[in-house]
Amino acid sequence: MSYSHLAEKVLSHQTLTREEARSILQAPLEDFQEVIEAALKIREHYHGRKVKLCLLQNTRSGLCPEDCHYCSQSAISKAKIEKYSLMGKAELLAAAHKAVEAGARRYCMVTSGRGPSDRDIEHLEDVVKGVKEKYPDLEICCSLGLMDFPKAKKLKEAGVGWVNHNLNTSERFYPEICQTHTYQDRVNTLHAVKEAGLSTCSGGIVGMGETDEDILDLAFAIQALDIDSIPINFLHPIGGTPLGQAEKLDPIKGLLTLSLFRFLNPHKEVRAAGGREFNLKDLQGFAIYPANSIFIEGYLTTPGQQALEARRMIEDMGFEVEEHPAEASC
Numbered sequence: 001m002s003y004s005h006l007a008e009k010v011l012s013h014q015t016l017t018r019e020e021a022r023s024i025l026q027a028p029l030e031d032f033q034e035v036i037e038a039a040l041k042i043r044e045h046y047h048g049r050k051v052k053l054c055l056l057q058n059t060r061s062g063l064c065p066e067d068c069h070y071c072s073q074s075a076i077s078k079a080k081i082e083k084y085s086l087m088g089k090a091e092l093l094a095a096a097h098k099a100v101e102a103g104a105r106r107y108c109m110v111t112s113g114r115g116p117s118d119r120d121i122e123h124l125e126d127v128v129k130g131v132k133e134k135y136p137d138l139e140i141c142c143s144l145g146l147m148d149f150p151k152a153k154k155l156k157e158a159g160v161g162w163v164n165h166n167l168n169t170s171e172r173f174y175p176e177i178c179q180t181h182t183y184q185d186r187v188n189t190l191h192a193v194k195e196a197g198l199s200t201c202s203g204g205i206v207g208m209g210e211t212d213e214d215i216l217d218l219a220f221a222i223q224a225l226d227i228d229s230i231p232i233n234f235l236h237p238i239g240g241t242p243l244g245q246a247e248k249l250d251p252i253k254g255l256l257t258l259s260l261f262r263f264l265n266p267h268k269e270v271r272a273a274g275g276r277e278f279n280l281k282d283l284q285g286f287a288i289y290p291a292n293s294i295f296i297e298g299y300l301t302t303p304g305q306q307a308l309e310a311r312r313m314i315e316d317m318g319f320e321v322e323e324h325p326a327e328a329s330c
């Protein structure tokens with residue numbers, strides 16, 4: 001079956017078999033254009049040519065007791081990064097303002113750590129209420145680590161819309177990248193978030209030494225969990241972390257991975273996330289064929305494309321930024 005036939009299958013509300021999904025992920029170079037155009041067809045059907053911009057704020061940096069091998073903030077990382085405790089309300093409101101100014105539709109507050117304490121939740125409830133008061137249309141996402149239902153519920157009541165907690169990779173490969181918590185711990189958090197009525201944000205990282213079967217496992221797990229928003233990160237190896245010397249990801253493989261997630265999650269938000277600039281390089285514009293969302297202004301401890309540059313790229317590719325409703329009506 002050709003890739004455009006696979007797109008038609010998806011558009012007629014059928015899901016791909018594992019074998020069909022594998023054919024996308026392992027498409028030969030000569031088929032790349034056909035795959036990415038088929039992914040675009042699905043993306044256009046559900047999201048038009050709009051691109052949502054998201055801005056991350058590293059709300060507590062470093063000092064984490066966990067050992068995620070890809071992360072510069074972990075207990076075992078020797079990376080030279082800025083370390084600071086939970087940011088105050090004024091700083092987080094200023095960062096929300098920066099997100100709005102940059103044209104971001106979603107503001108994501110991310111804390112290092114195994115999970116939020118009751119005090120962290122209390123503080124963030126206050127911050128979120130403040131942000132919502134000032135910017136009612138700004139979508140708010142929190143990424144705070146492992147979380148139970150009562151904490152998720154408090155965030156929901158404060159005005160948080162999404163909680164991010166990435167599965168990162170397959171259940172099989174998970175112990176290779178982290179030993180301080182399990183894949184199942186992460187799945188449990190996603191269930192708690194869903195139960196609290198929040199939208200879920202969960203994706204993965206490619207380029208950590210996983211196999212294609214691991215990427216397929218992750219993609220089908222995300223589909224089975226009915227995740228609303230799916231960030232796909234491309235490992236940016238950071239010196240001083242166990243994956244600091246990881247082999248570079250082939251940009252075509254990165255784009256095929258994004259396409260795979262679009263085929264399996266046709267109407268969901270798929271986001272080209274961390275490591276996009278570093279790994280996809282000159283091909284990064286093609287990320288918005290399958291993805292309908294990108295991050296701007298950098299990541300947790302690595303720099304990224306600035307808002308103006310991202311807007312130019314989006315226009316050059318023939319797409320348009322999904323504007324903040326207040327601006328769109330001007």
Ligand code: SF4
Pocket residue numbers: 064065066067068071072073074075111112113114145
């Ligand atoms: S990914 Fe999160 S939990 Fe893991 S080491 Fe980094 S900050 Fe800690």
